Amino acid sequence: MDFLTLFGIYVVVVLTCIALVCKYSGQQHTPLSRVYNKLSEVVSPWIPQCFQNICYRSMHRLFHQRNRFFIYLHIVLETVVYGEFSYEIFGFCLEMDTTLFNACLPYVFLAIKSYIFYLCCSKDPGTLTKENHAVQLKVYQYDEKLYQKGINCQTCQFLKPARSKHCSVCDRCVQRFDHHCIWVNNCIGAQNTRFFMLYLLSVCAMACDIALLTVDMLFHTVVRSGIMHANYIDAEGLRQPVGPLFVVQHLFITFPRIVFMLGFVVFVFFLVAGYTMFHCYLALVNQTSNEWFKRKGHGCQYCSPVSGRQCHTSHNPLRGFYHRGVLKNIGEIIWPSCPTQKKDN
Numbered sequence: 001m002d003f004l005t006l007f008g009i010y011v012v013v014v015l016t017c018i019a020l021v022c023k024y025s026g027q028q029h030t031p032l033s034r035v036y037n038k039l040s041e042v043v044s045p046w047i048p049q050c051f052q053n054i055c056y057r058s059m060h061r062l063f064h065q066r067n068r069f070f071i072y073l074h075i076v077l078e079t080v081v082y083g084e085f086s087y088e089i090f091g092f093c094l095e096m097d098t099t100l101f102n103a104c105l106p107y108v109f110l111a112i113k114s115y116i117f118y119l120c121c122s123k124d125p126g127t128l129t130k131e132n133h134a135v136q137l138k139v140y141q142y143d144e145k146l147y148q149k150g151i152n153c154q155t156c157q158f159l160k161p162a163r164s165k166h167c168s169v170c171d172r173c174v175q176r177f178d179h180h181c182i183w184v185n186n187c188i189g190a191q192n193t194r195f196f197m198l199y200l201l202s203v204c205a206m207a208c209d210i211a212l213l214t215v216d217m218l219f220h221t222v223v224r225s226g227i228m229h230a231n232y233i234d235a236e237g238l239r240q241p242v243g244p245l246f247v248v249q250h251l252f253i254t255f256p257r258i259v260f261m262l263g264f265v266v267f268v269f270f271l272v273a274g275y276t277m278f279h280c281y282l283a284l285v286n287q288t289s290n291e292w293f294k295r296k297g298h299g300c301q302y303c304s305p306v307s308g309r310q311c312h313t314s315h316n317p318l319r320g321f322y323h324r325g326v327l328k329n330i331g332e333i334i335w336p337s338c339p340t341q342k343k344d345n
């Protein structure tokens, strides 16, 4: 199973790279960043200083400055997947009993996703300005844990409204800050969280649809070839009936591009679906990613960890301070308060 081993390695490498990108871009002090720092300490004496400087500058520019690299990467990956789908699978789908509507559905998802992606990239996430600052101070109450009264943003010189945060990449304070997303080259805040969630859902739908059509095409190919009823001669010269692993290897050899594309699309689907579920959970309990990561170290938001008192059992640590009921929480994502409009709490 040489091809399967290679494919497994390919998936692990891609998974590791994406996990590193997600971790490295979002959080400063994570186990992964500590491992990265340790590795750098060990490896750096062996690498020329000028090369280290180039690497450092490139990484800094990539993850800590606004740039369109990941948007272009996005477009390249999409072009490769859709090019392969159009070239090898779409025609085959039409030859089979797939309806024209079903065969064209991935293009419909692509159009929807591209529009939502554009909104995610271009819409203001809720930048705090002199004009809206006074109103933003009244939108949320301070929980006196993560958000305390009377703290200034050192860069913008604004009194920080509750739930806002200064994004060092965009150099601005953002209302109901969630995170800075390198994939859309924009902050995710009060005004564009709804587009970000729709974007995640549309990517899931796109990947799932292409994967299903590809699996359908490969399945029909296997059935038509009758390979499941064939035999093969193994390394010891014995006749063996063809099993599922043999069929997978056969597909790898016969349709390498399609199988690699399928593996990539399935991988993207599970990765994005997991991330989407995490964001759906945050939306239901009215928390941001920023609050979720910070609250992990704070325990219950109602009981002080330094007081030594036991947490009251009625406090649900999964719910955020800003939880107002599931429907109101969802409403807050779909219809965020305008930058100059006060929300009733």
Ligand SMILES: [Zn+2]
Pocket (backbone or CB within 6 Å): 153, 154, 155, 156, 157, 165, 166, 167, 171, 172, 173
């Ligand atoms: Zn600021």
Ligand SMILES: [Zn+2]
Pocket (backbone or CB within 6 Å): 167, 168, 169, 170, 171, 179, 180, 181, 186, 187, 188
């Ligand atoms: Zn940002």
